[in-house]
Amino acid sequence: MPRLLLLHGYTEDATIFDPLLPLLPPFEQVVALELAEEFAHWRPAGPVNVHTLARYLAARHGIGPTDVLIGHSMGGWIAAHLQEQTGAAAILLSSFTDQAKIVSSLRSPRLLGVAAHLGLVQNRWLNDYFRRRYRHDESRALHGQLVAGMGRWRRRYVAQQLRVLFAPGPPLTTEPALRLHAVGDTVVRPPDEPYVALPGDHFAHYFYPQLAAAAIRDYLAKGGG
Numbered sequence: 001m002p003r004l005l006l007l008h009g010y011t012e013d014a015t016i017f018d019p020l021l022p023l024l025p026p027f028e029q030v031v032a033l034e035l036a037e038e039f040a041h042w043r044p045a046g047p048v049n050v051h052t053l054a055r056y057l058a059a060r061h062g063i064g065p066t067d068v069l070i071g072h073s074m075g076g077w078i079a080a081h082l083q084e085q086t087g088a089a090a091i092l093l094s095s096f097t098d099q100a101k102i103v104s105s106l107r108s109p110r111l112l113g114v115a116a117h118l119g120l121v122q123n124r125w126l127n128d129y130f131r132r133r134y135r136h137d138e139s140r141a142l143h144g145q146l147v148a149g150m151g152r153w154r155r156r157y158v159a160q161q162l163r164v165l166f167a168p169g170p171p172l173t174t175e176p177a178l179r180l181h182a183v184g185d186t187v188v189r190p191p192d193e194p195y196v197a198l199p200g201d202h203f204a205h206y207f208y209p210q211l212a213a214a215a216i217r218d219y220l221a222k223g224g225g
Contacts, residue, residue: 002028002067003028003068004027004067005032007069007074007076008035009074009075009076010161012073016206017032017070020070020205023209023210023212024216025217039161042056047167050077050164053164054078054081054082054084058086063086064086064087065087066088067086067089069083070091071090071095073094076090077099077164081169083174083177089177091176091177091216093204094185094203094204096188097172097175101188107166109162109166112159116155116159116162117155118155119155121158122150178216179191179193179194181197182199182202183197
């Protein structure tokens with residue numbers, strides 16, 4: 001089997017794949033990227049966006065066409081650009097290839113960057129407000145844990161993530177190898193392109209790992225990756 005690289009989403013870490021990973025077929029090597037560490041080493045010479053980040057990650061980890069990438073949310077957005085640049089197979093979990101699919105009332109990279117550098121994005125009162133407004137009982141505890149953990153991240157890292165999510169970059173010309181998405185996702189709207197529907201919400205792969213793993217195994221068994 002080829003090498004597998006895992007890319008987590010905004011506010012997350014690699015443990016977001018813990019329920020899914022044991023259900024996947026064996027790979028030659030599994031690399032679970034911790035994006036806080038990756039961003040800490042990244043010194044972009046050009047614009048900070050998903051395209052330049054993908055170029056950096058591809059070079060840093062020697063990503064090529066024999067690799068399989070699984071990305072959740074922001075991680076899927078990065079994986080799609082890695083596929084574009086390297087030919088690796090990108091599997092997107094509750095993710096997007098169109099930034100308009102992100103559910104957010106504030107989309108300006110400049111304003112979001114200022115808010116992050118001022119610490120407003122990690123404000124305890126604001127995060128408590130978002131936790132109270134969260135709609136999904138199934139993933140409420142997980143979401144609350146992620147929001148509560150925002151304070152551990154460096155402001156620079158939060159600002160860079162927001163730029164990767166919202167800053168414009170070159171358009172994609174290739175379709176991801178596989179998309180899995182929950183119709184009930186209220187963080188990222190379902191794609192217009194074909195996808196495997198999962199129950200649940202934005203964390204469908206975490207709460208329904210058997211279904212997500214079955215779709216991924218089926219793709220790989222048919223020669224994907």
